[in-house]
Amino acid sequence: MSRSDAVPFCGLPPLPGELAWNADPLLIALLLAxxxxxxxxxxxxxxxxxGWAVLALALVSPLCGLAVALFSARVGQHMVVMLVAAPLIAAALPARAAGPQGLALSAVAFAAVLWFWHLPAPYALTFVSDTAWWAMHxxxxxxxxxFWWGALRAARADAALLSGLATAAQMGALGAFLTFAPRPLFAPHALTTLPWGLTPLEDQQLGGLLMWVPGGIAFAALALFALSRTLRAAPDRLKA
Structure with a gap:
């Protein structure tokens, strides 16, 4: 099958009323494993x-197919995974204090992965290569x-504060770039958005807003949580 004939992992772009669940056996097996x-x-x-239920719903629900038709749905899918499923799963894992250097590295890795997969070329590759789709998610x-495992258990509240603010800023910058771009950037959605009542540019702008606002709120909340930890610890340090 040539790239031009490739069917995306979640199927061909659906029309309104054609949304379906994704029952791919490999995906379900990996989720269970x-x-x-x-x-x-x-x-x-x-x-x-x-957390795992949220992750599974993001990948097997009709959102998977809708994400083939709409960039905004794909961004929404990613926000559910990164901002809801990931922190819940991270909170469930064994705790170990994360140092500032490890937290900084995880924040850099998070930013690099986020920006890479929302650049036009890598993003388009996920529509013609199942390997790229798996690699993205x-x-x-x-x-x-x-990132969340380290941020929720940061040994120093100031490190969690800085990482939260920096991550909110970089995700907001990407969302703003997508929102204010003067033209559509994602070729896979050039012909798939109109049945859903959106032009490609409007769809891209909605995706940018989804990344900008919920993402910014989530990581700003993390920064405020870290700041509250710092303020609570201040009297203890003064007494010492």
Whole structure:
């Protein structure tokens, strides 16, 4: 099958009323295997189940097919994975204090993965290569897990504060770039958005806003949480 004839992993772009669940056997098997591995290591199995359920829904629900038609749906899918599923799963894993250097590296890795897969060429590749689709989602999930695992357990609140602010800023910058770009950037959606009542540029702008606002709020909340930890610890340091 040539690239021009390739069918995206989640199927051909659906029309309104044609959305369907993704019952790919390999995907379901990997989700079950990952849950089984996490179950044995988790310290909070309720958080693990909640996070894994959100992850599974993002990948097997009709959102998977809608993400083939709309860039905004693909961004929404990524936000669900990175901002809801990943922190829940990370919170369920065994705790270990993360140092500033490790947290900084995880924040850099998160930013690099996020920007790479939302550049036009790598993004388009995921529509003609199942390997690229798997690489996109696996790397986004892994980078998000590493970041949240470190941020939620940062040994120093100031490091969590800085990483949260920096991540909110870089995700907001990418969202703003996509929102204010003067033309559509993603070729796979050139002919797929109109049945859903959006031009390609409007779809891209909506995707940029989804990344800009929810992403900024989530990481700004992390920064505020870290700041509150710092303020709570200040009296103790003064007494010491």
């Amino acid at each position: 990952g849950l089984a591995c996490g179950w044995r290591a988790a310290t909070d199995r309720r958080a693990l189940l909640a 696996a790397s986004l999930l892994l980078a998000s897990l590493l």
